[in-house]
Amino acid sequence: VDKRIKYNNSIEGYFNGKKPKPKSTSQCDAEQKAAEIWAGDKMLSIQKVAEMVQYCCNITETIETIKRWIKPFDPLKGTGIKRKRQKKNK
Numbered sequence: 001v002d003k004r005i006k007y008n009n010s011i012e013g014y015f016n017g018k019k020p021k022p023k024s025t026s027q028c029d030a031e032q033k034a035a036e037i038w039a040g041d042k043m044l045s046i047q048k049v050a051e052m053v054q055y056c057c058n059i060t061e062t063i064e065t066i067k068r069w070i071k072p073f074d075p076l077k078g079t080g081i082k083r084k085r086q087k088k089n090k
Helices: 009-017 025-040 046-057 063-073
Strands: none
Touching: 025 046, 025 063, 046 063
């Protein structure tokens, strides 16, 4: 880019938006805790693990956000193994 061109704020914002953003500490903690939980029991659902992570790590984010964070760490992803539904205790 020619240095004689003066950038305006919208162009600078465009270039800054393309830069990768670092993960937050709560996201890193959630990913580690989810990996530990799934190491113990692979058949736990993403919903259940997200609730456990939110409780253990005191994360203020919503369950949906935590599920999005930990989804790549699911041990059964891509294996074709289905989780069985848990029976409800009445």
